[in-house]
Amino acid sequence: MADLYDRFGRLAYSVILSVVRDPSTAEDLVQETFLRVWNRAHAFEAGRGALGPWLLTIARNRAIDHIRSVGSRMQKNSYEFDASEHPSLFVDMERDVFNTDHARIIRKALAKLTENQQKVIELAYYQGLSQTEMAEQMGQPLGTIKTWVRAALKVLRGELGQGTGA
Amino acid sequence: MTCEELRHEYGAFALASAEDPERAEILAHLHRHCPECVAGVRSAVATVAAMSGAVKIADPPKHLRKRLVAMVSPVPSRRRFAVWFPWAVAAVLALVLLSVSIPARFRNPNNTATAQARFDEVLSILKDPVTKDVAFGDPTVRGRFFVSSNKGVVFIAAHLPKLDAGRTFEMWLIPASGKPVPAGTFDALGDSTAVYVRPGPVVNVAAMAISVEPAGGSAQPTTTPIVVSKL
Numbered sequence: 001m002a003d004l005y006d007r008f009g010r011l012a013y014s015v016i017l018s019v020v021r022d023p024s025t026a027e028d029l030v031q032e033t034f035l036r037v038w039n040r041a042h043a044f045e046a047g048r049g050a051l052g053p054w055l056l057t058i059a060r061n062r063a064i065d066h067i068r069s070v071g072s073r074m075q076k077n078s079y080e081f082d083a084s085e086h087p088s089l090f091v092d093m094e095r096d097v098f099n100t101d102h103a104r105i106i107r108k109a110l111a112k113l114t115e116n117q118q119k120v121i122e123l124a125y126y127q128g129l130s131q132t133e134m135a136e137q138m139g140q141p142l143g144t145i146k147t148w149v150r151a152a153l154k155v156l157r158g159e160l161g162q163g164t165g166a
Numbered sequence: 167m168t169c170e171e172l173r174h175e176y177g178a179f180a181l182a183s184a185e186d187p188e189r190a191e192i193l194a195h196l197h198r199h200c201p202e203c204v205a206g207v208r209s210a211v212a213t214v215a216a217m218s219g220a221v222k223i224a225d226p227p228k229h230l231r232k233r234l235v236a237m238v239s240p241v242p243s244r245r246r247f248a249v250w251f252p253w254a255v256a257a258v259l260a261l262v263l264l265s266v267s268i269p270a271r272f273r274n275p276n277n278t279a280t281a282q283a284r285f286d287e288v289l290s291i292l293k294d295p296v297t298k299d300v301a302f303g304d305p306t307v308r309g310r311f312f313v314s315s316n317k318g319v320v321f322i323a324a325h326l327p328k329l330d331a332g333r334t335f336e337m338w339l340i341p342a343s344g345k346p347v348p349a350g351t352f353d354a355l356g357d358s359t360a361v362y363v364r365p366g367p368v369v370n371v372a373a374m375a376i377s378v379e380p381a382g383g384s385a386q387p388t389t390t391p392i393v394v395s396k397l
Contacts, residue, residue: 001234001235001237002231002235005231005234005235006231008228009230009231009234010223010224010225010226011218011221011223013224013225013226013230014218014221014222014223015218015221016222018221018222018224023227026226027226027227027230030226030230031230031233031234031236031237031296032296034234035234035237035295035296038295039295050212050215052215053211053212053215053216054215055248056215056218057214059209059214059218060214061182062199064182069342069369069370070342070343074223080243084179084180084182084207084211086196088204089204089207089208089211090208090211103219103220105219105220106216106217106219106220107220110217110220121217122285124178124181124182124183125181125214125217128182128183129183130183130184130185131178131183131184131185132185134183146174146175146178149178149183150174150177150178151179152177152214153177153180153210154177155216156208156213156216156217157213158217158299160213166310
């Protein structure tokens with residue numbers, strides 16, 4: 001656990017804090033994240049799985065789950081989170097994505113998004129808004145929001161060299 | 167829905183922004199290991215995970231590392247042992263010897279639940295790494311709540327007040343916002359102690375409470391709780 005925390009603790013805390021914006025809550029959620037990873041490590045393919053992306057996905061999910069619960073905005077979607085953080089999704093994924101170069105690349109990629117694309121990514125990633133909530137907040141049709149989300153992720157994927165996809 | 171119809175929602179799903187029916191459909195496709203959807207969601211999850219590289223870095227408090235390492239340490243620290251052991255023993259003894267209260271909806275209708283099963287149930291809550299141990303105490307009632315978000319709640323108390331006929335104790339799960347949720351009724355033993363177990367997940371709960379209610383329990387508290395403990 002010490003090694004795991006030394007590798008990812010700072011980043012996990014930063015991701016969670018960027019969402020919940022409360023240091024005390026962030027501490028609890030970091031604890032929950034690492035215990036979840038610890039208890040599920042047996043399901044993870046150490047040789048093929050990307051531990052960092054897995055752990056940080058769990059961290060963000062815990063944070064989003066928390067702010068939704070506190071705000072009573074949406075039903076808790078633990079099953080959805082379980083699905084999006086299933087260890088099998090992280091097999092053969094790029095692992096070395098959290099070094100300085102990566103931070104520079106992702107910031108550069110985000111800067112290439114249009115203003116609206118940046119806004120929907122920010123609302124989704126940091127505030128955990130659903131696409132309907134984004135549409136309401138931005139005063140735009142749901143279809144437009146979906147288009148912006150899709151386009152934003154396509155740009156990011158391209159800039160990150162993750163190939164083409166949906 | 168087909169994979170072709172869902173492929174545009176993989177990104178929103180990875181961001182946890184997708185909604186039904188697409189969200190439910192993607193979950194169903196993942197559940198049956200649909201290769202196209204697994205690959206699409208995997209790609210989207212990778213992109214979303216990569217975004218963590220853009221967050222502003224903050225330093226966590228130093229005690230957090232110690233706390234985490236201690237929680238998974240195979241040898242409990244003296245402090246943890248000292249805190250947990252007497253209560254674990256008390257709970258288990260009470261279960262085995264005094265027939266602990268279990269809410270009716272969790273009871274085996276054939277009354278075949280054994281002391282061993284109850285023993286295991288309490289221990290599973292006590293042993294869960296995420297269990298919160300919340301003590302309370304005033305000049306009268308003293309005790310603890312052990313609250314596992316995964317497994318349930320164990321409540322142990324002494325010096326509970328004597329109740330009039332037709333009254334009972336009721337546990338409440340209090341969310342951060344919204345009304346208290348009833349978590350079952352129980353009675354104290356002759357020496358004014360009680361051990362009560364409420365099995366099952368405990369989610370979105372900010373505090374625990376105990377109040378005195380009419381026999382059979384209430385849908386909402388009708389008296390001022392005798393115990394309220396923030397989690």
